[in-house]
Amino acid sequence: MAGLMDSVNQRTQLVGQNRLELLLFRLEGPQLYGINVFKVKEVLQCPNLTIMPKSSRVVRGVANIRGGTIPILDLSIATGRAPLEDIKTSFVIITEYNTKVQGFLVRSVERIVNMNWEEIHPPPKGTGRDHYLTAVTRLDQQLVEIIDVEKILAEVAPTSEVISAGVIDDQVQSQAVTKHVLIVDDSSVARKQVSRCLQTVGVEVTALNDGREALNYLKKMADEGRHPDRELLMLISDIEMPEMDGYTLTTEIRNDPRMQKLHILLHTSLSGVFNQAMVKKVGADDFLAKFKPDDLAARVVDRIRVSDGG
Structure with missing residues (x-):
């Protein structure tokens, strides 16, 4: 419990200071991507995957991790690129979004960086409507793209937007x-x-x-x-x-x-x-x-x- 509270205290020190921590990773190629550390539960070498019939092509399979069955999504496919090759040497970032746990398959994981949200900017104008970015930033003169995970998840497993009868009168x-x-x-x-x-x-x-x-x-x-x-x-x-x-x-x-x-x-x-x-x-x-x-x-x-x- 003491360890958990220390972790909470460390994270809450960032609150109101407009700061975040990004986990940096790559797909195929040199482009750097980022994801908020708050959403990351763990990072591990890609485990054995079980193929699920009739699932989205983005889902490369499911893995049994910590006693739970978790879908593993290929971020390369999800963002319109070719599938990652040799997934046994790839990594999985286990995340929690919208109270659901899933893994994102990536080629490599780099490091964690502490940044200010003022350094994080909306995608450049002209990128169109079909891109998968919520933001971009620069680190060591290199562009870091922050992927719109909510868009990816909405496409792979759409969420119902219907409001049940009786909620509104x-x-x-x-x-x-x-x-x-x-x-x-x-x-x-x-x-x-x-x-x-x-x-x-x-x-x-x-x-x-x-x-x-x-x-x-x-x-x-x-x-x-x-x-x-x-x-x-x-x-x-x-x-x-x-x-x-x-x-x-x-x-x-x-x-x-x-x-x-x-x-x-x-x-x-x-x-x-x-x-x-x-x-x-x-x-x-x-x-x-x-x-x-x-x-x-x-x-x-x-x-x-x-x-x-x-």
């Missing part, structure tokens, strides 16, 4: 049309998922790409004499974002008297023991793992009822 929907929710996420897939869910509830949605853009949006409202905490039902923010992460965005909002009462829900594919400590530290109102449409809709419905005294 007629009264809530009639109230929802006057409500406005700000959502922030660097993944185009996640923005669309959340937007469609909230539009089903009936609220107006503004969707932005990163924490810096969201903070500027809120400051502009406040500079105009408007009240973000009154005009907006809530802010639903991802945590991992270029320029400014969700933790730092929350900290900045709480430090500004003009907007500090805004209700903030951190909605993220990050999962594990660190989140509740982090949410409490930065002062967010709530935390929800992606992507569960019923749970997300229920959070918005609760806010509508509270705001209207229901």
Whole structure:
């Protein structure tokens, strides 16, 4: 337990400082890629894989690891390239996204680097809509590409976006049309998922790409004499974002008297023991793992009822 708490304390030191740790890896070729260490459970030499009939071609097989059966996805295929060759000499990065565990097959794993989110930037304009990047950065004069894992997982195993009957009632929907929710996420897939869910509830949605853009949006409202905490039902923010992460965005909002009462829900594919400590530290109102449409809709419905005294 002491070791676990030390680990929690070390990670939470990064909270509000706009920092992250990236695990660097390569596929075929010299290009460097990165993944947030928070999402990594372990790295190991590729184990024996069992082929699963009728599975996506991205899934090279399943492996029995620590007593569990885990799908192993070839990141090279997933991003539109040729399959990795000689997988026995390749590595698997075991990750947890959206409360699900999977392994990503890569050619090699380099090292972990500590960076500032201000050094992480959106993909260059002109990369088109079909790329698999959420962000890029530079390290030792080399471009590092950060892959949109949520897009890959949505293509391999699509998540239902249907909200169950009974989560939303007629009264809530009639109230929802006057409500406005700000959502922030660097993944185009996640923005669309959340937007469609909230539009089903009936609220107006503004969707932005990163924490810096969201903070500027809120400051502009406040500079105009408007009240973000009154005009907006809530802010639903991802945590991992270029320029400014969700933790730092929350900290900045709480430090500004003009907007500090805004209700903030951190909605993220990050999962594990660190989140509740982090949410409490930065002062967010709530935390929800992606992507569960019923749970997300229920959070918005609760806010509508509270705001209207229901």
